Amino acid sequence: MSLTLYYHPLASFCWKVLIALYENDIPFTPQLVKLGDPSERAAFLKLWPIGKFPLLRDQARGQTVPESSIIIEYLDQHYPGRTRLIPEDAELALQARLRDRFYDLYVHMQTQAVIDNRLRPQDAKDRHGARNARTRLRTSYAIIDEQMKGSGWAAGASFTIADCSALPALFYASEVEPFGNGLANVSAYLERLKARPSVARVLKEAEPYFHMFPREGD
Numbered sequence: 609m610s611l612t613l614y615y616h617p618l619a620s621f622c623w624k625v626l627i628a629l630y631e632n633d634i635p636f637t638p639q640l641v642k643l644g645d646p647s648e649r650a651a652f653l654k655l656w657p658i659g660k661f662p663l664l665r666d667q668a669r670g671q672t673v674p675e676s677s678i679i680i681e682y683l684d685q686h687y688p689g690r691t692r693l694i695p696e697d698a699e700l701a702l703q704a705r706l707r708d709r710f711y712d713l714y715v716h717m718q719t720q721a722v723i724d725n726r727l728r729p730q731d732a733k734d735r736h737g738a739r740n741a742r743t744r745l746r747t748s749y750a751i752i753d754e755q756m757k758g759s760g761w762a763a764g765a766s767f768t769i770a771d772c773s774a775l776p777a778l779f780y781a782s783e784v785e786p787f788g789n790g791l792a793n794v795s796a797y798l799e800r801l802k803a804r805p806s807v808a809r810v811l812k813e814a815e816p817y818f819h820m821f822p823r824e825g826d
């Protein structure tokens with residue numbers, strides 16, 4: 609098999625790529641990496657010294673591809689299927705890329721900041737950073753609620769890269785900063801995402817690892 613995905617089933621940015629792979633039934637070898645294991649970490653750092661996953665290795669094309677959004681672009685270019693993750697229409701493609709960036713930067717990364725703070729020892733907490741991240745999350749939720757008034761997907765009528773990004777971002781964000789009342793469109797969109805077969809499969813595979821998610825420590 610040509611493609612190997614270095615990943616962890618609980619790692620939110622890996623979900624983005626798993627959803628893309630499952631959307632188009634692209635065959636790949638899943639390579640689970642335990643970054644906490646010194647020898648697995650050392651081997652992974654040889655492939656990608658930044659040490660973050662997902663990472664895709666394409667043996668047939670001799671390419672090693674980091675960064676979830678770039679991996680999805682790569683899959684869409686070289687392993688296209690029934691779901692075009694980057695729309696062919698240039699304007700729609702721009703929208704999809706913008707929403708992908710939005711979910712990564714203003715939802716996903718903010719959620720990671722809150723989680724990172726939970727994992728810090730008491731004497732190294734960054735409460736200011738975590739508070740700012742929650743404020744940014746609430747601003748993002750309001751923007752998304754406005755965008756998702758209809759029943760469509762993040763960048764229009766078709767499922768795209770933006771939806772691959774939205775699921776892990778909103779799933780974990782809603783754990784650390786619940787939507788509460790008044791965000792019916794965001795909640796409905798998250799439920800729509802969860803019902804998508806590619807997403808349901810990713811969540812099912814992550815289930816055995818959910819106990820590892822830090823639920824307290826703010």
Ligand SMILES: N[C@@H](CCC(=O)N[C@@H](CS)C(=O)NCC(=O)O)C(=O)O
Pocket residue numbers: 619620621622643659660661662674675676677
């Ligand atoms: N910008 C990267 C972010 C990747 C990322 O943050 N991955 C996390 C897992 S969700 C990771 O590797 N964490 C391990 C670490 O930072 O040591 C992408 O989109 O792929």
